[in-house]
Amino acid sequence: MEFLSATQSSEGGSVELGAGWVPAMLQRLDWIVRSWSKVDQYLAELRRTPSETFREQMVFTPFVFEDVGALIDASADDLYLFSSDYPHVEGGKDPSGRFKRALGDRPLATRDNFYAENFLRLFPNARTH
Secondary structure, three states: OOOOOOOOOOOEEEOOOOOOOHHHHHHHHHHHHHHHOOOOHHHHOOOOOHHHHHHHHEEEOOOOOOOHHHHHHHOOOOOEOOOOOOOOHHHOOOHHHHHHHHHOOOOHHHHHHHHHHHHHHHOHHHOOO
16 A cells, blocks of 8 residues: 555546445455554554545545445545546436435535545646636
8 A cells, every 4th residue: 555655645536437335445444454453563553544545545436326425424525526428328317417416415515525626636726716
């Protein structure tokens, strides 16, 4: 996990791979570090959990058919960003509407993160205001 180390300032995105697997991966990585840090010096010296590191350094694009609201509830709203392959078949017929319905009545800040802020974290020069 050198790329995702506490001393790195790199950021990246996992695009066109979906994101349904992200909450379970983060939970498992945190569990592994908790369990193995008792016998592994490198893991014992980590200052942040893997999930904290991922939240600061990575974003993921869910497929349009994945419930982004449930993914956020199971992890964090700073991990996911909007994307669509519309008008290709894998982009669905109404990707914006599907994501809007999946986000439901979550706070405006959560929706802003998904639609704009998480992208702008990776590409700050894209901000127009």
